[in-house]
Amino acid sequence: MTTTTATSTSVDNLQATRRHTKDNEGSSEPTPETAQRATHELRRALQKKYRHVAAVHSQSQPSKLSQDSTVAPSFLGFRNLMIIVIVVGNLRLMIENIQKYGVLICIRCHDFSRQDVILGLILYFLIPCHLFAAYLIELAAAQQASGLRKRTKDGTASPTEDQNKRFNATWKVVAWLHAANITLALAITTLVVYFRIYHPLIGTLTELHAVIVWLKTSSYAFTNRDLRHAYLHPVKGELDAMPEIYKQCPYPNNITMGNLVYFWWAPTLVYQPAYPRTDKIRWVFVAKRVGEVFGLSVVIWFASEQYAAPVLRNSLDKIASLDIPNILERLMKLSTISLVIWLAGFFALFQSFLNALAEVTRFGDRSFYDDWWNSESLGAYWRTWNKPVYQYFKRHVYMPMVGRGWKPSHASIAVFFLSAVLHEVLVGVPTHNIIGVAFLGMFLQLPLINLTAPLEKMQSPTGRMLGNCIFWVSFTILGQPFAALMYFYAWQAKYGSVSKRMAGNPVA
Structure with missing residues (x-):
């Protein structure tokens, strides 16, 4: 009162x-x-x-999760919840797995034969020799180009017809030498891995190294070819229109051993005469990234040996009998652990290892990926999750083909075909089972990309959400787990197990 x-x-x-x-x-x-x-x-x-007459409902407003909401809500709490659910769920499965099978981790146990280790080390040091061979080829071409440039009034005029014919003849020789070199770079390693290296891990690492050097070598050849052409055919304003950063090291000053070695170690597949550089190396930053790589590698090893391997082995009889319901159950059980392994591998490679390598080499552009997890279509995913590979194929395959009059759709088919071949080489060759699953898994992305492309262009949140869901379903269930099952089944059908294949070879 x-x-x-x-x-x-x-x-x-x-x-x-x-x-x-x-x-x-x-x-x-x-x-x-x-x-x-x-x-x-x-x-x-x-x-x-008047405490009971407050206007609680004073304006029209939609629910936070409604499509009519004008302000996108933050999902930070849901993200934390999903991480907790994933960690707790997989820990429960691993505890259940340990109770059922016991501890399967054995630090001293391995199936690396002495032959595999020796051949892997030999190839590790021989594969970069193809980059050195490309340098020698470009060095000879640069010397020939410098001499021709001096004879054309110091580059103030284009070469005469006779000089142009001699240059084109030399250019064809250079192209054939590069083609032979990059072909040998991949062919020799592939043959040795397929016929002589039997452990899948050593074979995969060796083959991956060969593919990286193969891509770098071809980029080195393609880029210097265009730089040499611009150097020998000076059109008014053309050299000035080159990327500004290239003026730091103009052709042929870039044809040096130091420039090549930097490109060899730089975390990129695309060659440039110069790159954006940082001022200093932060060794504490490097140590943190190396620690992340080590820790995540242990997580991947533990998850693979303790959980994924038993699931794969228990799936063999289901595949042999074509028990479709149980195969689907195995796929869904494998999808959770394969996703954890893949995410750990992605972070270890693209966030930790490449950033550590970029820091040591003072490489400035560290945009190795974009927010691929928000992809609204499969096409957006392939453009954002692995930018070094995407930038390589766009620069050296897609854009040159479109520039020569190819339709963009045909150029995309060529890009995915080449990428599918490389996927099969990276998976089928080390497992000694070229069964085409990796090839089809990559090449058949094209119709799925065309299917989800309209969803990416839709302005409504529903279309983008549907496209993101299709991406995640195809990625987590229909993609990696199915490929893992098929190649594991093919390996077991051919060899029985790694240890069985190694029975005749002494273990190091």
């Missing part, structure tokens, strides 16, 4: 103050700011007096 009386008194006083102010001002109207402030104070006083 006392509170109500006090509130009523304050309201009366406020109203009296407003009347007094108006009387003092005479006929003049109060300013809008004064009136608004007075109204606000009166409203607060009334809310204290």
Whole structure:
């Protein structure tokens, strides 16, 4: 009662103050700011007096998760929840797995034969020799180009017809030498891995190294070919239109051993005469990234040996008998652990290892990936999750083909065909089973990309959400787990197990 009386008194006083102010001002109207402030104070006083009449619903507004919402809500809490659910769920499965099979991790146990280790080390040091061979080829071409440039009035005029014919003849020789070199770079390693290296891990690492050097060598050849052409055929304004960063090391000053060695170690597949560089090396940053690589590698090893391997082995009889329901159950069980392994591998490679390598080499552009997890179509995923490979194929395959008159769709088919071949080489050759699953898994992305492309272009949140869901389903269930099952089954059907294949070879 006392509170109500006090509130009523304050309201009366406020109203009296407003009347007094108006009387003092005479006929003049109060300013809008004064009136608004007075109204606000009166409203607060009334809310204290009439506590049950507050307007809770004063404006129209949609639900936070509704499509009509104009402000996108933050899903940080849901992200934390999903991480907790994934970690707890997989830990439960691993504990159940340990209770059922016991501890399967054995640090001293391995199936690396002495032959595999020796051949892997030999190839590790021989594969980069193809980059050195490409350097020797370009060095000879650069010397020939420098001599021709001097004979054409220091580059103030284009070469004569005879000089141009000699240059084209030399150019063809250079192209054939590069083609032979990059072909041998991949062919020799592939043959040795397929016929002589039997452990899948050593074979995969060796083959991956060969593919990286193969891509780098071809990029080195393609880029210097165009730089040499611009150097020998100076059109007014053409050299000035080259990328600004190239002026730091113009052709042929870039044809040096130091320039090649930097490109060899730089975390990119695309060759440039110069790259953006940082000022110094942060060794603490490098140590953190190396620690992440080590820790995530242990996680991948533990998850693979303790959980994924038993699931794969228990799936063999289901595949042999074509028990479709149980095969689908195995796929869904394998999908969770394969996703964890893949995400750990992605972070270890693209976030930790490449950033550590970039820091040591002072490589400035560290955009190795974009937010691929928000991909609204499969096409967006392939453009964003592995930018070094995407940038390579766009620069050296897609754009040159489109520039020569190819339709963009045909150029895309060529890109995915080449990528599918490389996927089969990276998976089928080390497992000694070229069964085409990796090839088809990559090449058949094209119709799925065309299917989800309209969803990416839709302005409504529903279309983008549907496209993202299709991406995740195809990625987590229909993609990696199915390929893992097929190649594991093919390996077991051919060899029985790694240890069985190694029975005749002494273990190091």
